[in-house]
Amino acid sequence: MAFSLNETTLLNAIRGGGLLSIINSTLSPGYGIYNSNIPTKALTPTSFIGVEVVKDSAVTIAPVEKGTYSSYNKVNRPGEIRVTFAFEGWTGFSGAIPNLTNFSLASRTDILSKLDEMVEGANLYDIETPDTTYQNYDLTHYDYRTSSQEVTILIVSAVFQSIRDMGNVTLSNATGNEVEPGNNADIKSANGRTVMGNSGVTASTLTDVKGALSGLKNSLSSAATKVATSVSSSINESTSGITGAINGAATSSINKLSEAVTELVSGLS
Secondary structure, eight states: OEEOOOHHHHHHHHHHOSHHHHHHHHEEOOOEEEESSSSSEEEOOSEEEEEEEEOOEEEOOSOOOTTOOOGGGEEEOOOEEEEEEEEEOSOSSOTTSOOGGGTOOOOHHHHHHHHHHHHHSOOOEEEEOSSOEEEEEEEEEEEEEOOSSSTTEEEEEEEEEEOOOOOOOOOOOTTOSSSOTTOEEEEEETTEEEEEEOOOOOOOOHHHHHHHHHHHHHHHHHHHHHHHHHHHHHHHHHHHHHHHHHHHHHHHHHHHHHHHHHHHHHHHO
């Protein structure tokens, strides 16, 4: 229960008469929008019109083997709370003038500026209702309306979405000292478990780079020498084969020519 006191409730209590009427007029159910980090109100509406809480989940649409349906096949979506409230100003000619009769220094312009700040920033808020308090929500959407009949009143519809905290995960760099090389750090939380390891890689120096380049140069020189030797040997083998074939053919031709000359000389004699 929250204590709400303004001109309207006081006039109603006076007109109604009696102690019970005064108590019923000044006491109202506990509704409020508070900052999560500090116990202060984020918004101060004149009155709350309604609060709608929406929570749903999505299940798999693929066929599931009998008896194997489990939480793996169901995904919970962040909850939403739609809050509708009214804020009353002093006059319809200017939204910058606060309604002092409601014991408030906030104006309609201040409320709209605060809503812009909330929807653009990343902050957490708690939504209080008579049934329970919904914690860790952020404003994702709002819209408002006014009319010619009630030019001093803003009717605001605000949508808050749940921010689900999954625990803290700390990551170390490659040369960090938090985790020894070869060892793993086991981080446990209420919502999961994270195992971190360190590769133990050390930073390279200029000497290491020069040594690596020299080794690469030697390797390339050795590989080039081997390739050149192999190519030269192949060429020599091919050339020697061709030369042998040519020499053999020439010798055979000379021998045959010599035999023919000898026969011709014998015939002439």
